[in-house]
Amino acid sequence: MVIKVCGLKQPDNIKAVAALKPDYMGFICYGPSPRYINALPADALETIPANIHKTGVFVNETADNITLLISKYGFDTIQLHGDESPEFCEAFKGQVTVFKAFGVNNDFDFTKLNDYVNKADYFLFDTKTAGYGGSGQTFDWGILNNYQLDVPFFLSGGISLDNLDEVKQITHPQFYGVDLNSRFETEPGIKSIQKLEQAFDIIKKQYNR
Numbered sequence: 477m478v479i480k481v482c483g484l485k486q487p488d489n490i491k492a493v494a495a496l497k498p499d500y501m502g503f504i505c506y507g508p509s510p511r512y513i514n515a516l517p518a519d520a521l522e523t524i525p526a527n528i529h530k531t532g533v534f535v536n537e538t539a540d541n542i543t544l545l546i547s548k549y550g551f552d553t554i555q556l557h558g559d560e561s562p563e564f565c566e567a568f569k570g571q572v573t574v575f576k577a578f579g580v581n582n583d584f585d586f587t588k589l590n591d592y593v594n595k596a597d598y599f600l601f602d603t604k605t606a607g608y609g610g611s612g613q614t615f616d617w618g619i620l621n622n623y624q625l626d627v628p629f630f631l632s633g634g635i636s637l638d639n640l641d642e643v644k645q646i647t648h649p650q651f652y653g654v655d656l657n658s659r660f661e662t663e664p665g666i667k668s669i670q671k672l673e674q675a676f677d678i679i680k681k682q683y684n685r
């Protein structure tokens with residue numbers, strides 16, 4: 477089970493989270509989000525060890541702007557969190573690792589993922605909301621039983637210290653990682669190191685990591 481911490485935006489907090497050694501750190505490149513990294517200097521991610529994947533999170537952004545920000549911040553991974561097509565994902569695959577995120581609700585039709593096979597490296601299942609992400613809300617994780625492709629996925633949306641026990645009950649063979657965000661914050665974009673430490677301990681024990 478790998479761990480992604482998403483929605484970081486302040487240099488000292490970024491360093492403190494990196495010291496916990498998550499597998500992925502996510503940076504929101506989407507203006508309407510309170511976690512938008514517009515004020516983050518270009519060299520702010522340079523202190524992150526190379527074995528932690530730096531992930532740029534985009535919502536319906538142009539390919540040119542994504543390319544620009546990959547270069548500015550040194551992202552090795554991108555998370556496409558809007559309505560990006562399979563072809564849009566494919567254009568980046570190979571150059572960087574590509575996560576395609578989907579907003580899931582009770583009506584979610586997993587057959588629409590078929591066209592993304594081989595065009596994204598991972599899927600990320602988040603709770604469907606108007607704001608695209610960072611809602612702190614969970615979806616009914618039972619619906620994951622309808623997912624039958626062999627692309628590994630991250631679980632996202634409202635994961636907190638209070639529901640890690642339920643996360644452990646998910647035994648899907650493609651369940652690859654968890655994504656931690658707003659439920660571990662002191663304010664939008666600033667993570668509680670204490671809460672994250674607790675979560676890392678629990679997850680590592682649960683999955684013998």
Ligand SMILES: O=C(O)c1ccccc1NCC(=O)[C@H](O)[C@H](O)COP(=O)(O)O
Nearest residue numbers: 482509608609610611612633634657658
């Ligand atoms: O975090 C945001 O503000 C955000 C806004 C728009 C698109 C994506 C965003 N976050 C991406 C993530 O990967 C989050 O971790 C995911 O949405 C779960 O967040 P939360 O429900 O707060 O745990």
